Amino acid sequence: xxxxxxxxxxxxxxxxxxxxxxxxxxxxxxxxxxxxxxxxxxxxxxxxxxxxxxxxxxxxxxxxxxxxxxxxxxxxxxxxxxxxxxxxxxxxxxxxxxxxxxxxxxxxxxxxxxxxxxxxxxxxxxxxxxxxxxxxxxxxxxxxxxxxxxxxxxxxxxxxxxxxxxxxxxxxxxxxxxxxxxxxxxxxxxxxxxxxxxxxxxxxxxxxxxxxxxxxxxxxxxxxxxxxxxxxxxxx
Numbered sequence: 001x002x003x004x005x006x007x008x009x010x011x012x013x014x015x016x017x018x019x020x021x022x023x024x025x026x027x028x029x030x031x032x033x034x035x036x037x038x039x040x041x042x043x044x045x046x047x048x049x050x051x052x053x054x055x056x057x058x059x060x061x062x063x064x065x066x067x068x069x070x071x072x073x074x075x076x077x078x079x080x081x082x083x084x085x086x087x088x089x090x091x092x093x094x095x096x097x098x099x100x101x102x103x104x105x106x107x108x109x110x111x112x113x114x115x116x117x118x119x120x121x122x123x124x125x126x127x128x129x130x131x132x133x134x135x136x137x138x139x140x141x142x143x144x145x146x147x148x149x150x151x152x153x154x155x156x157x158x159x160x161x162x163x164x165x166x167x168x169x170x171x172x173x174x175x176x177x178x179x180x181x182x183x184x185x186x187x188x189x190x191x192x193x194x195x196x197x198x199x200x201x202x203x204x205x206x207x208x209x210x211x212x213x214x215x216x217x218x219x220x221x222x223x224x225x226x227x228x229x230x231x232x233x234x235x236x
Contacts, residue, residue, distance in 0.1 A: 011188045011204035018187030025173040033112025041120035059114045068175045071107040075179045104176035115165040123158035156227040163220040
């Protein structure tokens with residue numbers, strides 16, 4: 001099997017063309033995950049009645065289900081219930097007019113919420129409980145203590161774990177091609193349908209993913225350095 005550099009270059013260009021779809025599939029779920037995952041982690045760490053147990057159960061169940069299985073379930077539910085939802089919301093058009101990427105974003109957002117929640121919960125539990133008591137002793141409320149004392153210490157601890165989850169989310173985004181969404185992998189293999197040589201397409205996709213993850217890890221390293229400096233200044 002010969003490696004055709006022209007096929008590789010064409011596949012690489014096609015992969016880059018659909019790179020914006022992968023960005024949407026990563027950064028929208030990541031944004032949702034950081035907000036709701038942090039809230040979920042705080043609820044579990046501070047043992048909010050009822051919600052704590054519900055979240056623990058939901059996260060356990062969701063982490064035990066492969067993302068592609070969850071994605072297929074959401075896609076089938078969406079297709080079966082779209083007409084009812086469209087009628088209720090008075091939406092125009094058919095299911096063919098809907099951008100299916102939002103199904104992928106929904107599935108990956110739930111994955112991000114669970115992953116971020118566990119990472120932040122682990123970071124919060126690593127902080128000495130005396131920090132809470134110190135905040136209360138100087139007259140801070142629970143919310144003020146979390147915001148001004150706990151979170152600044154938690155962020156540098158959580159960044160390495162969150163970086164791993166972001167890299168995992170980047171890789172997981174490729175499963176959406178199972179429901180017809182064109183992202184890096186699907187895009188890079190488009191020329192292969194004409195050349196019948198898929199090897200170059202998959203190598204091109206792998207290279208794009210590798211470059212993307214290296215950039216994320218580099219940015220995380222810079223962020224970790226800055227948050228570490230902020231944490232040191234906090235105690236100066």
